[in-house]
Amino acid sequence: MNIPINGTFSFRECLWFLNRNFDDCMHTTGVDYVRKAILINDQPVLFEIREGKQELVVSILHGNNTAVTQKAIEDFIHEWFDLSRDLSQFYDQLSSHKDVSYMSRDFAGLRLIGIPDLFEAICWCxxxxxxxxxxxxxxxxxxxxxxxxxxxxxxxxxxxFPSPEALADASPDILREMQFSGQKVVYLIGIATVFKEERMSKALLLALPDVAAQQKALTAIKGIGIWTANYTLMKTLRIPSSIPYGDAGLLNALIAHKIISDKKDLDALNEFFRYFKGWESYLVFYLWRSLAPQNG
Structure with a gap:
Protein backbone atom coordinates (compact mmCIF):
# COMPACT_ATOMS: atom_id res chain seq x y z
CA MET A 1 0.00 0.00 0.00
CA ASN A 2 1.42 3.38 -1.04
CA ILE A 3 0.36 6.78 0.31
CA PRO A 4 1.27 9.71 -1.97
CA ILE A 5 3.02 12.69 -0.35
CA ASN A 6 2.15 16.19 -1.50
CA GLY A 7 4.26 19.18 -0.52
CA THR A 8 7.35 19.30 1.64
CA PHE A 9 7.78 16.18 3.72
CA SER A 10 10.81 14.64 5.43
CA PHE A 11 10.45 11.07 6.62
CA ARG A 12 13.89 11.42 8.24
CA GLU A 13 12.77 14.37 10.37
CA CYS A 14 9.54 12.64 11.37
CA LEU A 15 11.47 9.47 12.21
CA TRP A 16 13.82 11.56 14.36
CA PHE A 17 10.88 12.78 16.43
CA LEU A 18 9.47 9.28 16.82
CA ASN A 19 12.81 8.04 18.12
CA ARG A 20 14.75 10.72 20.05
CA ASN A 21 16.42 7.91 22.04
CA PHE A 22 13.36 7.57 24.28
CA ASP A 23 11.84 4.19 25.04
CA ASP A 24 8.38 4.85 23.59
CA CYS A 25 6.36 1.65 23.75
CA MET A 26 3.69 2.91 21.34
CA HIS A 27 5.83 2.38 18.23
CA THR A 28 9.18 0.93 17.18
CA THR A 29 11.64 2.70 14.91
CA GLY A 30 14.54 1.44 12.82
CA VAL A 31 17.03 3.29 10.66
CA ASP A 32 14.49 3.69 7.86
CA TYR A 33 11.13 2.53 9.18
CA VAL A 34 8.55 2.83 11.93
CA ARG A 35 6.19 0.09 13.07
CA LYS A 36 2.98 0.69 14.98
CA ALA A 37 0.05 -1.34 16.25
CA ILE A 38 -3.45 0.14 16.29
CA LEU A 39 -6.95 -1.18 16.84
CA ILE A 40 -9.29 -1.36 13.85
CA ASN A 41 -12.82 -2.42 14.78
CA ASP A 42 -11.37 -3.63 18.10
CA GLN A 43 -8.88 -5.90 16.32
CA PRO A 44 -5.11 -5.26 16.56
CA VAL A 45 -3.27 -4.51 13.34
CA LEU A 46 0.49 -3.99 13.00
CA PHE A 47 1.86 -1.97 10.11
CA GLU A 48 5.24 -0.70 8.96
CA ILE A 49 6.01 2.58 7.18
CA ARG A 50 9.02 3.16 4.94
CA GLU A 51 9.88 6.03 2.63
CA GLY A 52 9.32 5.74 -1.09
CA LYS A 53 9.66 8.29 -3.88
CA GLN A 54 7.16 11.04 -2.97
CA GLU A 55 5.17 8.41 -1.11
CA LEU A 56 5.05 6.33 2.04
CA VAL A 57 5.23 2.58 1.53
CA VAL A 58 3.03 0.80 4.07
CA SER A 59 3.09 -2.93 4.81
CA ILE A 60 0.57 -4.74 7.00
CA LEU A 61 2.59 -7.15 9.15
CA HIS A 62 -0.21 -8.54 11.33
CA GLY A 63 -3.99 -8.47 10.94
CA ASN A 64 -6.51 -8.82 8.16
CA ASN A 65 -5.29 -7.16 4.97
CA THR A 66 -8.68 -6.00 3.70
CA ALA A 67 -9.82 -2.84 1.94
CA VAL A 68 -11.38 -1.67 5.22
CA THR A 69 -8.11 -2.23 7.08
CA GLN A 70 -6.07 -0.45 4.42
CA LYS A 71 -8.39 2.56 4.45
CA ALA A 72 -8.30 2.76 8.25
CA ILE A 73 -4.49 2.61 8.27
CA GLU A 74 -4.24 5.24 5.55
CA ASP A 75 -6.58 7.55 7.46
CA PHE A 76 -4.61 6.99 10.67
CA ILE A 77 -1.27 7.78 9.00
CA HIS A 78 -2.70 10.92 7.39
CA GLU A 79 -3.78 12.11 10.82
CA TRP A 80 -0.67 10.90 12.67
CA PHE A 81 1.74 12.63 10.25
CA ASP A 82 -0.55 15.55 9.37
CA LEU A 83 -0.09 14.74 5.69
CA SER A 84 -2.94 16.88 4.37
CA ARG A 85 -1.49 20.18 5.58
CA ASP A 86 0.24 22.57 3.18
CA LEU A 87 3.22 24.05 5.03
CA SER A 88 4.23 26.60 2.38
CA GLN A 89 2.67 29.57 4.21
CA PHE A 90 4.31 28.51 7.48
CA TYR A 91 7.71 28.31 5.79
CA ASP A 92 7.18 31.72 4.21
CA GLN A 93 6.53 33.18 7.66
CA LEU A 94 9.51 31.37 9.18
CA SER A 95 11.80 32.60 6.41
CA SER A 96 10.80 36.21 7.02
CA HIS A 97 11.61 36.16 10.74
CA LYS A 98 15.32 36.56 11.44
CA ASP A 99 15.33 34.62 14.70
CA VAL A 100 13.83 31.42 13.32
CA SER A 101 14.36 31.65 9.56
CA TYR A 102 16.84 28.75 9.64
CA MET A 103 14.03 26.38 10.65
CA SER A 104 12.42 26.44 7.22
CA ARG A 105 15.66 24.99 5.88
CA ASP A 106 17.03 22.84 8.70
CA PHE A 107 13.71 21.26 9.70
CA ALA A 108 12.07 21.28 6.27
CA GLY A 109 9.42 18.59 5.98
CA LEU A 110 8.99 17.95 9.70
CA ARG A 111 5.31 17.39 10.38
CA LEU A 112 3.56 17.90 13.70
CA ILE A 113 3.36 14.27 14.76
CA GLY A 114 0.06 13.87 16.53
CA ILE A 115 -1.60 11.56 19.03
CA PRO A 116 -4.90 10.73 17.28
CA ASP A 117 -6.37 9.03 20.38
CA LEU A 118 -7.69 11.73 22.74
CA PHE A 119 -7.67 9.44 25.77
CA GLU A 120 -4.06 8.44 25.15
CA ALA A 121 -2.99 12.08 24.72
CA ILE A 122 -4.55 13.14 28.02
CA CYS A 123 -3.13 10.16 29.91
CA TRP A 124 0.32 10.88 28.49
CA CYS A 125 0.11 14.43 29.85
CA PHE A 161 -2.72 1.96 24.51
CA PRO A 162 -5.02 0.75 27.31
CA SER A 163 -8.72 1.35 26.80
CA PRO A 164 -10.63 3.60 29.20
CA GLU A 165 -12.40 0.47 30.48
CA ALA A 166 -9.09 -1.22 31.32
CA LEU A 167 -7.70 1.78 33.20
CA ALA A 168 -10.96 2.62 34.95
CA ASP A 169 -10.83 -0.83 36.53
CA ALA A 170 -7.08 -0.73 37.24
CA SER A 171 -5.85 -1.46 40.75
CA PRO A 172 -4.60 1.70 42.51
CA ASP A 173 -2.07 -0.43 44.40
CA ILE A 174 -0.62 -1.81 41.17
CA LEU A 175 -0.40 1.67 39.67
CA ARG A 176 1.46 2.90 42.74
CA GLU A 177 3.84 -0.06 42.43
CA MET A 178 4.55 1.23 38.92
CA GLN A 179 5.79 4.44 40.63
CA PHE A 180 2.78 6.59 39.82
CA SER A 181 2.12 9.12 42.56
CA GLY A 182 -1.09 8.85 44.54
CA GLN A 183 -2.42 11.94 42.79
CA LYS A 184 -1.65 10.57 39.32
CA VAL A 185 -3.38 7.30 40.21
CA VAL A 186 -6.54 9.22 41.15
CA TYR A 187 -6.34 11.32 37.97
CA LEU A 188 -5.72 8.39 35.60
CA ILE A 189 -8.52 6.24 37.00
CA GLY A 190 -10.87 9.23 37.18
CA ILE A 191 -10.20 10.32 33.60
CA ALA A 192 -10.57 6.74 32.39
CA THR A 193 -13.95 6.57 34.13
CA VAL A 194 -15.08 9.78 32.43
CA PHE A 195 -14.21 8.28 29.03
CA LYS A 196 -15.69 4.89 29.93
CA GLU A 197 -18.99 6.59 30.81
CA GLU A 198 -18.79 8.56 27.52
CA ARG A 199 -18.83 11.91 29.29
CA MET A 200 -15.84 12.91 27.16
CA SER A 201 -14.73 11.87 23.68
CA LYS A 202 -13.03 13.28 20.62
CA ALA A 203 -16.39 13.58 18.89
CA LEU A 204 -17.83 15.59 21.80
CA LEU A 205 -14.89 18.00 21.70
CA LEU A 206 -15.09 18.42 17.93
CA ALA A 207 -18.79 19.28 18.23
CA LEU A 208 -18.08 22.27 20.49
CA PRO A 209 -18.25 25.73 18.89
CA ASP A 210 -14.76 27.07 19.59
CA VAL A 211 -11.42 26.55 21.31
CA ALA A 212 -12.56 28.26 24.51
CA ALA A 213 -15.44 25.80 24.84
CA GLN A 214 -13.09 22.88 24.19
CA GLN A 215 -10.66 24.13 26.83
CA LYS A 216 -13.50 24.57 29.31
CA ALA A 217 -14.81 21.04 28.69
CA LEU A 218 -11.37 19.51 29.18
CA THR A 219 -10.38 21.49 32.27
CA ALA A 220 -13.70 20.61 33.91
CA ILE A 221 -12.30 17.08 34.31
CA LYS A 222 -10.29 16.53 37.49
CA GLY A 223 -6.58 16.34 36.71
CA ILE A 224 -6.71 18.30 33.45
CA GLY A 225 -5.23 21.78 33.68
CA ILE A 226 -4.88 24.35 30.93
CA TRP A 227 -1.46 23.03 29.84
CA THR A 228 -2.86 19.54 29.31
CA ALA A 229 -5.89 20.97 27.52
CA ASN A 230 -3.74 23.03 25.14
CA TYR A 231 -1.31 20.16 24.50
CA THR A 232 -4.22 17.85 23.73
CA LEU A 233 -5.87 20.36 21.40
CA MET A 234 -2.54 20.73 19.63
CA LYS A 235 -1.69 17.03 19.29
CA THR A 236 -5.12 15.41 18.88
CA LEU A 237 -7.54 17.99 17.49
CA ARG A 238 -4.72 19.86 15.72
CA ILE A 239 -5.98 23.27 16.72
CA PRO A 240 -3.43 25.49 14.93
CA SER A 241 -3.51 28.27 17.52
CA SER A 242 -2.90 26.02 20.52
CA ILE A 243 0.10 26.98 22.67
CA PRO A 244 1.03 24.93 25.77
CA TYR A 245 1.89 27.98 27.89
CA GLY A 246 4.37 27.26 30.64
CA ASP A 247 5.94 24.30 28.87
CA ALA A 248 9.56 24.09 30.04
CA GLY A 249 10.94 23.05 26.66
CA LEU A 250 9.10 25.81 24.85
CA LEU A 251 10.33 28.46 27.29
CA ASN A 252 13.91 27.20 27.08
CA ALA A 253 13.79 27.35 23.29
CA LEU A 254 12.40 30.90 23.33
CA ILE A 255 15.15 32.01 25.72
CA ALA A 256 17.80 30.30 23.56
CA HIS A 257 16.54 32.25 20.54
CA LYS A 258 16.54 35.48 22.62
CA ILE A 259 12.83 35.92 21.92
CA ILE A 260 12.05 36.22 25.63
CA SER A 261 14.40 37.43 28.34
CA ASP A 262 13.12 35.08 31.04
CA LYS A 263 10.39 32.51 31.60
CA LYS A 264 7.94 35.13 32.89
CA ASP A 265 8.24 37.38 29.83
CA LEU A 266 4.68 36.69 28.64
CA ASP A 267 4.35 39.92 26.66
CA ALA A 268 7.33 39.09 24.44
CA LEU A 269 6.07 35.52 24.03
CA ASN A 270 2.64 36.66 22.88
CA GLU A 271 4.11 39.28 20.56
CA PHE A 272 6.29 36.63 18.93
CA PHE A 273 3.44 34.18 18.43
CA ARG A 274 1.17 36.89 16.99
CA TYR A 275 3.54 37.05 14.04
CA PHE A 276 2.73 33.39 13.33
CA LYS A 277 -1.04 33.56 13.75
CA GLY A 278 -2.61 30.35 12.54
CA TRP A 279 0.65 28.43 12.86
CA GLU A 280 1.28 28.66 16.61
CA SER A 281 1.14 24.90 17.18
CA TYR A 282 3.59 24.20 14.39
CA LEU A 283 5.91 26.88 15.70
CA VAL A 284 5.85 25.27 19.16
CA PHE A 285 6.71 21.92 17.58
CA TYR A 286 9.62 23.40 15.63
CA LEU A 287 10.89 25.21 18.73
CA TRP A 288 10.90 21.86 20.53
CA ARG A 289 12.84 20.44 17.58
CA SER A 290 15.42 23.20 17.91
CA LEU A 291 16.42 21.91 21.34
CA ALA A 292 18.04 18.82 19.77
CA PRO A 293 21.07 18.63 17.45
CA GLN A 294 20.26 18.66 13.76
CA ASN A 295 21.62 15.17 13.29
CA GLY A 296 19.06 13.88 15.81
Missing part, protein backbone atom coordinates in the same frame (compact mmCIF):
# COMPACT_ATOMS: atom_id res chain seq x y z
CA UNK A 126 -0.84 13.12 33.29
CA UNK A 127 1.93 10.52 33.23
CA UNK A 128 4.57 13.11 32.33
CA UNK A 129 3.64 15.74 34.90
CA UNK A 130 6.52 16.96 37.09
CA UNK A 131 8.97 14.22 36.06
CA UNK A 132 11.65 14.03 33.36
CA UNK A 133 10.84 12.48 30.00
CA UNK A 134 13.04 9.43 30.48
CA UNK A 135 11.17 8.42 33.64
CA UNK A 136 7.83 9.35 32.06
CA UNK A 137 8.43 6.91 29.20
CA UNK A 138 9.44 4.18 31.66
CA UNK A 139 6.24 4.51 33.69
CA UNK A 140 4.18 4.74 30.51
CA UNK A 141 5.69 1.44 29.34
CA UNK A 142 4.78 -0.24 32.63
CA UNK A 143 1.20 0.97 32.30
CA UNK A 144 0.83 -0.04 28.65
CA UNK A 145 2.44 -3.47 29.08
CA UNK A 146 0.10 -4.23 32.00
CA UNK A 147 -3.21 -2.85 30.71
CA UNK A 148 -2.80 -2.35 26.96
CA UNK A 149 -3.21 -4.67 23.98
CA UNK A 150 -0.33 -6.59 22.40
CA UNK A 151 0.69 -7.94 19.01
CA UNK A 152 3.71 -10.24 18.74
CA UNK A 153 5.52 -10.29 15.40
CA UNK A 154 8.82 -12.09 14.75
CA UNK A 155 9.41 -12.37 18.48
CA UNK A 156 8.87 -8.69 19.24
CA UNK A 157 5.91 -7.21 21.11
CA UNK A 158 4.00 -4.17 19.85
CA UNK A 159 1.44 -2.47 22.06
CA UNK A 160 -1.80 -0.54 21.82
Missing amino acids: IIGQQINLTFAYKTKRRLVEKYGGKVTYEGQDYYT
Whole structure:
Protein backbone atom coordinates (compact mmCIF):
# COMPACT_ATOMS: atom_id res chain seq x y z
CA MET A 1 0.00 0.00 0.00
CA ASN A 2 1.42 3.38 -1.04
CA ILE A 3 0.36 6.78 0.31
CA PRO A 4 1.27 9.71 -1.97
CA ILE A 5 3.02 12.69 -0.35
CA ASN A 6 2.15 16.19 -1.50
CA GLY A 7 4.26 19.18 -0.52
CA THR A 8 7.35 19.30 1.64
CA PHE A 9 7.78 16.18 3.72
CA SER A 10 10.81 14.64 5.43
CA PHE A 11 10.45 11.07 6.62
CA ARG A 12 13.89 11.42 8.24
CA GLU A 13 12.77 14.37 10.37
CA CYS A 14 9.54 12.64 11.37
CA LEU A 15 11.47 9.47 12.21
CA TRP A 16 13.82 11.56 14.36
CA PHE A 17 10.88 12.78 16.43
CA LEU A 18 9.47 9.28 16.82
CA ASN A 19 12.81 8.04 18.12
CA ARG A 20 14.75 10.72 20.05
CA ASN A 21 16.42 7.91 22.04
CA PHE A 22 13.36 7.57 24.28
CA ASP A 23 11.84 4.19 25.04
CA ASP A 24 8.38 4.85 23.59
CA CYS A 25 6.36 1.65 23.75
CA MET A 26 3.69 2.91 21.34
CA HIS A 27 5.83 2.38 18.23
CA THR A 28 9.18 0.93 17.18
CA THR A 29 11.64 2.70 14.91
CA GLY A 30 14.54 1.44 12.82
CA VAL A 31 17.03 3.29 10.66
CA ASP A 32 14.49 3.69 7.86
CA TYR A 33 11.13 2.53 9.18
CA VAL A 34 8.55 2.83 11.93
CA ARG A 35 6.19 0.09 13.07
CA LYS A 36 2.98 0.69 14.98
CA ALA A 37 0.05 -1.34 16.25
CA ILE A 38 -3.45 0.14 16.29
CA LEU A 39 -6.95 -1.18 16.84
CA ILE A 40 -9.29 -1.36 13.85
CA ASN A 41 -12.82 -2.42 14.78
CA ASP A 42 -11.37 -3.63 18.10
CA GLN A 43 -8.88 -5.90 16.32
CA PRO A 44 -5.11 -5.26 16.56
CA VAL A 45 -3.27 -4.51 13.34
CA LEU A 46 0.49 -3.99 13.00
CA PHE A 47 1.86 -1.97 10.11
CA GLU A 48 5.24 -0.70 8.96
CA ILE A 49 6.01 2.58 7.18
CA ARG A 50 9.02 3.16 4.94
CA GLU A 51 9.88 6.03 2.63
CA GLY A 52 9.32 5.74 -1.09
CA LYS A 53 9.66 8.29 -3.88
CA GLN A 54 7.16 11.04 -2.97
CA GLU A 55 5.17 8.41 -1.11
CA LEU A 56 5.05 6.33 2.04
CA VAL A 57 5.23 2.58 1.53
CA VAL A 58 3.03 0.80 4.07
CA SER A 59 3.09 -2.93 4.81
CA ILE A 60 0.57 -4.74 7.00
CA LEU A 61 2.59 -7.15 9.15
CA HIS A 62 -0.21 -8.54 11.33
CA GLY A 63 -3.99 -8.47 10.94
CA ASN A 64 -6.51 -8.82 8.16
CA ASN A 65 -5.29 -7.16 4.97
CA THR A 66 -8.68 -6.00 3.70
CA ALA A 67 -9.82 -2.84 1.94
CA VAL A 68 -11.38 -1.67 5.22
CA THR A 69 -8.11 -2.23 7.08
CA GLN A 70 -6.07 -0.45 4.42
CA LYS A 71 -8.39 2.56 4.45
CA ALA A 72 -8.30 2.76 8.25
CA ILE A 73 -4.49 2.61 8.27
CA GLU A 74 -4.24 5.24 5.55
CA ASP A 75 -6.58 7.55 7.46
CA PHE A 76 -4.61 6.99 10.67
CA ILE A 77 -1.27 7.78 9.00
CA HIS A 78 -2.70 10.92 7.39
CA GLU A 79 -3.78 12.11 10.82
CA TRP A 80 -0.67 10.90 12.67
CA PHE A 81 1.74 12.63 10.25
CA ASP A 82 -0.55 15.55 9.37
CA LEU A 83 -0.09 14.74 5.69
CA SER A 84 -2.94 16.88 4.37
CA ARG A 85 -1.49 20.18 5.58
CA ASP A 86 0.24 22.57 3.18
CA LEU A 87 3.22 24.05 5.03
CA SER A 88 4.23 26.60 2.38
CA GLN A 89 2.67 29.57 4.21
CA PHE A 90 4.31 28.51 7.48
CA TYR A 91 7.71 28.31 5.79
CA ASP A 92 7.18 31.72 4.21
CA GLN A 93 6.53 33.18 7.66
CA LEU A 94 9.51 31.37 9.18
CA SER A 95 11.80 32.60 6.41
CA SER A 96 10.80 36.21 7.02
CA HIS A 97 11.61 36.16 10.74
CA LYS A 98 15.32 36.56 11.44
CA ASP A 99 15.33 34.62 14.70
CA VAL A 100 13.83 31.42 13.32
CA SER A 101 14.36 31.65 9.56
CA TYR A 102 16.84 28.75 9.64
CA MET A 103 14.03 26.38 10.65
CA SER A 104 12.42 26.44 7.22
CA ARG A 105 15.66 24.99 5.88
CA ASP A 106 17.03 22.84 8.70
CA PHE A 107 13.71 21.26 9.70
CA ALA A 108 12.07 21.28 6.27
CA GLY A 109 9.42 18.59 5.98
CA LEU A 110 8.99 17.95 9.70
CA ARG A 111 5.31 17.39 10.38
CA LEU A 112 3.56 17.90 13.70
CA ILE A 113 3.36 14.27 14.76
CA GLY A 114 0.06 13.87 16.53
CA ILE A 115 -1.60 11.56 19.03
CA PRO A 116 -4.90 10.73 17.28
CA ASP A 117 -6.37 9.03 20.38
CA LEU A 118 -7.69 11.73 22.74
CA PHE A 119 -7.67 9.44 25.77
CA GLU A 120 -4.06 8.44 25.15
CA ALA A 121 -2.99 12.08 24.72
CA ILE A 122 -4.55 13.14 28.02
CA CYS A 123 -3.13 10.16 29.91
CA TRP A 124 0.32 10.88 28.49
CA CYS A 125 0.11 14.43 29.85
CA ILE A 126 -0.84 13.12 33.29
CA ILE A 127 1.93 10.52 33.23
CA GLY A 128 4.57 13.11 32.33
CA GLN A 129 3.64 15.74 34.90
CA GLN A 130 6.52 16.96 37.09
CA ILE A 131 8.97 14.22 36.06
CA ASN A 132 11.65 14.03 33.36
CA LEU A 133 10.84 12.48 30.00
CA THR A 134 13.04 9.43 30.48
CA PHE A 135 11.17 8.42 33.64
CA ALA A 136 7.83 9.35 32.06
CA TYR A 137 8.43 6.91 29.20
CA LYS A 138 9.44 4.18 31.66
CA THR A 139 6.24 4.51 33.69
CA LYS A 140 4.18 4.74 30.51
CA ARG A 141 5.69 1.44 29.34
CA ARG A 142 4.78 -0.24 32.63
CA LEU A 143 1.20 0.97 32.30
CA VAL A 144 0.83 -0.04 28.65
CA GLU A 145 2.44 -3.47 29.08
CA LYS A 146 0.10 -4.23 32.00
CA TYR A 147 -3.21 -2.85 30.71
CA GLY A 148 -2.80 -2.35 26.96
CA GLY A 149 -3.21 -4.67 23.98
CA LYS A 150 -0.33 -6.59 22.40
CA VAL A 151 0.69 -7.94 19.01
CA THR A 152 3.71 -10.24 18.74
CA TYR A 153 5.52 -10.29 15.40
CA GLU A 154 8.82 -12.09 14.75
CA GLY A 155 9.41 -12.37 18.48
CA GLN A 156 8.87 -8.69 19.24
CA ASP A 157 5.91 -7.21 21.11
CA TYR A 158 4.00 -4.17 19.85
CA TYR A 159 1.44 -2.47 22.06
CA THR A 160 -1.80 -0.54 21.82
CA PHE A 161 -2.72 1.96 24.51
CA PRO A 162 -5.02 0.75 27.31
CA SER A 163 -8.72 1.35 26.80
CA PRO A 164 -10.63 3.60 29.20
CA GLU A 165 -12.40 0.47 30.48
CA ALA A 166 -9.09 -1.22 31.32
CA LEU A 167 -7.70 1.78 33.20
CA ALA A 168 -10.96 2.62 34.95
CA ASP A 169 -10.83 -0.83 36.53
CA ALA A 170 -7.08 -0.73 37.24
CA SER A 171 -5.85 -1.46 40.75
CA PRO A 172 -4.60 1.70 42.51
CA ASP A 173 -2.07 -0.43 44.40
CA ILE A 174 -0.62 -1.81 41.17
CA LEU A 175 -0.40 1.67 39.67
CA ARG A 176 1.46 2.90 42.74
CA GLU A 177 3.84 -0.06 42.43
CA MET A 178 4.55 1.23 38.92
CA GLN A 179 5.79 4.44 40.63
CA PHE A 180 2.78 6.59 39.82
CA SER A 181 2.12 9.12 42.56
CA GLY A 182 -1.09 8.85 44.54
CA GLN A 183 -2.42 11.94 42.79
CA LYS A 184 -1.65 10.57 39.32
CA VAL A 185 -3.38 7.30 40.21
CA VAL A 186 -6.54 9.22 41.15
CA TYR A 187 -6.34 11.32 37.97
CA LEU A 188 -5.72 8.39 35.60
CA ILE A 189 -8.52 6.24 37.00
CA GLY A 190 -10.87 9.23 37.18
CA ILE A 191 -10.20 10.32 33.60
CA ALA A 192 -10.57 6.74 32.39
CA THR A 193 -13.95 6.57 34.13
CA VAL A 194 -15.08 9.78 32.43
CA PHE A 195 -14.21 8.28 29.03
CA LYS A 196 -15.69 4.89 29.93
CA GLU A 197 -18.99 6.59 30.81
CA GLU A 198 -18.79 8.56 27.52
CA ARG A 199 -18.83 11.91 29.29
CA MET A 200 -15.84 12.91 27.16
CA SER A 201 -14.73 11.87 23.68
CA LYS A 202 -13.03 13.28 20.62
CA ALA A 203 -16.39 13.58 18.89
CA LEU A 204 -17.83 15.59 21.80
CA LEU A 205 -14.89 18.00 21.70
CA LEU A 206 -15.09 18.42 17.93
CA ALA A 207 -18.79 19.28 18.23
CA LEU A 208 -18.08 22.27 20.49
CA PRO A 209 -18.25 25.73 18.89
CA ASP A 210 -14.76 27.07 19.59
CA VAL A 211 -11.42 26.55 21.31
CA ALA A 212 -12.56 28.26 24.51
CA ALA A 213 -15.44 25.80 24.84
CA GLN A 214 -13.09 22.88 24.19
CA GLN A 215 -10.66 24.13 26.83
CA LYS A 216 -13.50 24.57 29.31
CA ALA A 217 -14.81 21.04 28.69
CA LEU A 218 -11.37 19.51 29.18
CA THR A 219 -10.38 21.49 32.27
CA ALA A 220 -13.70 20.61 33.91
CA ILE A 221 -12.30 17.08 34.31
CA LYS A 222 -10.29 16.53 37.49
CA GLY A 223 -6.58 16.34 36.71
CA ILE A 224 -6.71 18.30 33.45
CA GLY A 225 -5.23 21.78 33.68
CA ILE A 226 -4.88 24.35 30.93
CA TRP A 227 -1.46 23.03 29.84
CA THR A 228 -2.86 19.54 29.31
CA ALA A 229 -5.89 20.97 27.52
CA ASN A 230 -3.74 23.03 25.14
CA TYR A 231 -1.31 20.16 24.50
CA THR A 232 -4.22 17.85 23.73
CA LEU A 233 -5.87 20.36 21.40
CA MET A 234 -2.54 20.73 19.63
CA LYS A 235 -1.69 17.03 19.29
CA THR A 236 -5.12 15.41 18.88
CA LEU A 237 -7.54 17.99 17.49
CA ARG A 238 -4.72 19.86 15.72
CA ILE A 239 -5.98 23.27 16.72
CA PRO A 240 -3.43 25.49 14.93
CA SER A 241 -3.51 28.27 17.52
CA SER A 242 -2.90 26.02 20.52
CA ILE A 243 0.10 26.98 22.67
CA PRO A 244 1.03 24.93 25.77
CA TYR A 245 1.89 27.98 27.89
CA GLY A 246 4.37 27.26 30.64
CA ASP A 247 5.94 24.30 28.87
CA ALA A 248 9.56 24.09 30.04
CA GLY A 249 10.94 23.05 26.66
CA LEU A 250 9.10 25.81 24.85
CA LEU A 251 10.33 28.46 27.29
CA ASN A 252 13.91 27.20 27.08
CA ALA A 253 13.79 27.35 23.29
CA LEU A 254 12.40 30.90 23.33
CA ILE A 255 15.15 32.01 25.72
CA ALA A 256 17.80 30.30 23.56
CA HIS A 257 16.54 32.25 20.54
CA LYS A 258 16.54 35.48 22.62
CA ILE A 259 12.83 35.92 21.92
CA ILE A 260 12.05 36.22 25.63
CA SER A 261 14.40 37.43 28.34
CA ASP A 262 13.12 35.08 31.04
CA LYS A 263 10.39 32.51 31.60
CA LYS A 264 7.94 35.13 32.89
CA ASP A 265 8.24 37.38 29.83
CA LEU A 266 4.68 36.69 28.64
CA ASP A 267 4.35 39.92 26.66
CA ALA A 268 7.33 39.09 24.44
CA LEU A 269 6.07 35.52 24.03
CA ASN A 270 2.64 36.66 22.88
CA GLU A 271 4.11 39.28 20.56
CA PHE A 272 6.29 36.63 18.93
CA PHE A 273 3.44 34.18 18.43
CA ARG A 274 1.17 36.89 16.99
CA TYR A 275 3.54 37.05 14.04
CA PHE A 276 2.73 33.39 13.33
CA LYS A 277 -1.04 33.56 13.75
CA GLY A 278 -2.61 30.35 12.54
CA TRP A 279 0.65 28.43 12.86
CA GLU A 280 1.28 28.66 16.61
CA SER A 281 1.14 24.90 17.18
CA TYR A 282 3.59 24.20 14.39
CA LEU A 283 5.91 26.88 15.70
CA VAL A 284 5.85 25.27 19.16
CA PHE A 285 6.71 21.92 17.58
CA TYR A 286 9.62 23.40 15.63
CA LEU A 287 10.89 25.21 18.73
CA TRP A 288 10.90 21.86 20.53
CA ARG A 289 12.84 20.44 17.58
CA SER A 290 15.42 23.20 17.91
CA LEU A 291 16.42 21.91 21.34
CA ALA A 292 18.04 18.82 19.77
CA PRO A 293 21.07 18.63 17.45
CA GLN A 294 20.26 18.66 13.76
CA ASN A 295 21.62 15.17 13.29
CA GLY A 296 19.06 13.88 15.81
